[in-house]
Amino acid sequence: xxxxxxxxxxxxxxxxxxxxxxxxxxxxxxxxxxxxxxxxxxxxxxxxxxxxxxxxxxxxxxxxxxxxxxxxxxxxxxxxxxxxxxxxxxxxxxxxxxxxxxxxxxxxxxxxxxxxxxxxxxxxxxxxxxxxxxxxxxxxxxxxxxxxxxxxxxxxxxxxxxxxxxxxxxxxxxxxxxxxxxxxxxxxxxxxxxxxxxxxxxxxxxxxxxxxxxxxxxxxxxxxxxxxxxxxxxxxxxxxxxxxxxxxxxxxxxxxxxxxxxxxxxxxxxxxxxxxxxxxxxxxxxxxxxxxxxxxxxxxxxxxxxxxxxxxxxxxxxxxxxxxxxxxxxxxxxxxxxxxxxxxxxxxxxx
Amino acid sequence: xxxxxxxxxxxxxxxxxxxxxxxxxxxxxxxxxxxxxxxxxxxxxxxxxxxxxxxxxxxxxxxxxxxxxxxxxxxxxxxxxxxxxxxxxxxxxxxxxxxxxxxxxxxxxxxxxxxxxxxxxxxxxxxxxxxxxxxxxxxxxxxxxxxxxxxxxxxxxxxxxxxxxxxxxxxxxxxxxxxxxxxxxxxxxxxxxxxxxxxxxxxxxxxxxxxxxxxxxxxxxxxxxxxxxxxxxxxxxxxxxxxxxxxxxxxxxxxxxxxxxxxxxxxxxxxxxxx
Numbered sequence: 001x002x003x004x005x006x007x008x009x010x011x012x013x014x015x016x017x018x019x020x021x022x023x024x025x026x027x028x029x030x031x032x033x034x035x036x037x038x039x040x041x042x043x044x045x046x047x048x049x050x051x052x053x054x055x056x057x058x059x060x061x062x063x064x065x066x067x068x069x070x071x072x073x074x075x076x077x078x079x080x081x082x083x084x085x086x087x088x089x090x091x092x093x094x095x096x097x098x099x100x101x102x103x104x105x106x107x108x109x110x111x112x113x114x115x116x117x118x119x120x121x122x123x124x125x126x127x128x129x130x131x132x133x134x135x136x137x138x139x140x141x142x143x144x145x146x147x148x149x150x151x152x153x154x155x156x157x158x159x160x161x162x163x164x165x166x167x168x169x170x171x172x173x174x175x176x177x178x179x180x181x182x183x184x185x186x187x188x189x190x191x192x193x194x195x196x197x198x199x200x201x202x203x204x205x206x207x208x209x210x211x212x213x214x215x216x217x218x219x220x221x222x223x224x225x226x227x228x229x230x231x232x233x234x235x236x237x238x239x240x241x242x243x244x245x246x247x248x249x250x251x252x253x254x255x256x257x258x259x260x261x262x263x264x265x266x267x268x269x270x271x272x273x274x275x276x277x278x279x280x281x282x283x284x285x286x287x288x289x290x291x292x293x294x295x296x297x298x299x300x301x302x303x304x305x306x307x308x309x310x311x312x313x314x315x316x317x318x319x320x321x322x323x324x325x326x327x328x329x330x331x332x333x334x335x336x337x338x339x340x341x342x343x344x345x346x347x348x349x350x351x
Numbered sequence: 352x353x354x355x356x357x358x359x360x361x362x363x364x365x366x367x368x369x370x371x372x373x374x375x376x377x378x379x380x381x382x383x384x385x386x387x388x389x390x391x392x393x394x395x396x397x398x399x400x401x402x403x404x405x406x407x408x409x410x411x412x413x414x415x416x417x418x419x420x421x422x423x424x425x426x427x428x429x430x431x432x433x434x435x436x437x438x439x440x441x442x443x444x445x446x447x448x449x450x451x452x453x454x455x456x457x458x459x460x461x462x463x464x465x466x467x468x469x470x471x472x473x474x475x476x477x478x479x480x481x482x483x484x485x486x487x488x489x490x491x492x493x494x495x496x497x498x499x500x501x502x503x504x505x506x507x508x509x510x511x512x513x514x515x516x517x518x519x520x521x522x523x524x525x526x527x528x529x530x531x532x533x534x535x536x537x538x539x540x541x542x543x544x545x546x547x548x549x550x551x552x553x554x555x556x557x558x559x560x561x562x563x564x565x566x567x568x569x570x571x572x573x574x575x576x577x578x579x580x581x582x583x584x585x586x587x588x589x590x591x592x593x594x595x596x597x598x599x600x601x602x603x604x605x606x607x608x609x610x611x612x613x614x615x616x617x618x619x620x621x622x623x624x625x626x
Contacts, residue, residue, distance in 0.1 A: 052522050073528045073530065078526060
């Protein structure tokens with residue numbers, strides 16, 4: 001039996017069904033990331049696990065104990081909120097030791113645990129300050145510290161980095177990853193940022209409209225997406241998906257029979273931009289030079305309403321918008337989707 | 352120092368501001384002056400602005416009636432009704448602020464609507480109830496009535512104070528393992544202390560100044576300072592100097608108190624007005 005088990009979880013807010021039946025097993029020590037577009041139910045699912053919302057149907061088991069109807073306070077979970085939710089009238093020390101105080105842990109132990117957490121998070125010199133005297137990144141660390149001190153069964157993170165600026169976000173992401181490596185605590189992390197999902201997760205849970213689209217390791221999702229939604233959600237720039245009917249030459253180019261009513265996907269790094277006359281004729285629309293990468297936006301055919309394709313290459317380019325080029329790609333790099341957007345595995349393996 | 356006014360006429364604006372302020376303050380000023388006059392000076396025409404002050408009215412008031420008894424009654428009724436009211440209103444406001452239902456708004460409106468009813472409409476039933484329970488002219492009767500009549504305002508004010516506490520913080524406390532009482536004592540109470548203090552102060556002032564019920568439900572034993580003042584408007588005519596002296600004695604404590612707590616009071620009344 002898994003450490004944390006979600007069975008048939010359903011959540012309704014009035015007549016609206018936000019979570020439509022989720023089954024998920026999480027193992028001890030895993031770092032799980034819930035990712036999906038806004039409104040997919042990822043935060044609601046986290047709040048259900050935290051006990052901040054009551055489930056409409058289904059059950060939750062934590063470490064062999066049914067916690068479906070156990071109040072938040074008794075679930076032995078700690079949560080880091082998007083807004084940090086620090087207690088504004090308490091010092092950093094009191095914020096971090098509050099849960100232990102409530103649990104009637106003696107003063108010496110409290111002191112020792114808070115100091116250890118503060119040391120890990122570089123907060124030692126701020127322990128006597130109040131939250132409003134701290135920067136955003138420091139508040140974030142206090143919120144994490146408050147969770148660590150309790151040594152809970154599961155850490156819950158609700159979009160913890162979305163209030164930080166880009167540089168700090170990258171840095172804190174690395175800190176969270178190394179923290180998880182050191183503590184080995186079971187963690188559930190909600191984000192809409194697929195880069196965070198890819199870099200932090202042992203396994204990623206992709207959600208859409210209250211349902212799980214796919215669960216897998218980051219690279220599994222990247223290489224073998226279960227459907228067109230996951231394929232396009234994971235990876236930036238997103239995977240090119242072309243309706244087979246729109247570009248009849250695709251079949252010949254791919255060297256395999258393609259589903260006539262489906263679509264073909266190819267990641268930008270597998271789209272090769274060559275000289276005009278080779279492969280598919282296309283026109284350059286825009287060049288984005290990122291330094292390490294160059295993104296070439298093209299349209300197949302001559303007209304402006306042609307099918308758009310993005311190519312990503314590590315070499316720099318002398319191409320300019322308006323240039324005519326030839327597009328080609330490996331048949332092995334293609335993802336095939338049926339009319340409903342599901343990945344056609346059989347065809348892919350055949351190719 | 353030069354001050355720029357947005358639309359000119361600085362003197363006109365200043366003049367009107369002072370005029371209104373003086374108009375509001377004049378009765379108090381006159382009360383203060385009259386209290387230190389003799390009865391003859393008090394009814395003199397034209398009114399005397401310059402006179403030799405005397406404490407004779409105060410002495411007479413103290414001789415004729417026991418100021419300290421009335422003051423004690425005022426103090427007890429306003430303090431106890433405020434504390435009792437806070438104890439009842441806080442849990443009510445807590446549940447309405449943090450566990451909203453579809454009807455929370457209606458309940459709040461209903462509570463406020465009870466303040467729209469003229470108090471005299473409830474006089475007979477309340478009087479009869481006080482009489483049958485033997486509470487007529489007793490402090491408990493006044494305390495109960497003051498508490499209940501201030502309760503709607505207290506619930507409203509505490510409700511708006513509590514609503515300022517971010518929901519995330521409450522959820523964080525619950526996940527930290529807090530019981531409802533822990534949550535209230537360690538987080539809500541310290542975060543809303545300003546609002547709670549303002550609520551208490553306002554209700555203290557309201558109870559202190561309350562006249563209708565104290566006049567109608569008390570006589571010799573449980574009379575408050577409002578009843579003391581009223582006792583100087585006798586059938587034989589008004590004794591202006593003594594009436595003023597009694598009034599000054601009655602309002603002095605609450606004016607001093609209000610002066611020191613005005614910042615809190617204003618904050619409480621405008622709570623949540625500006626986000």
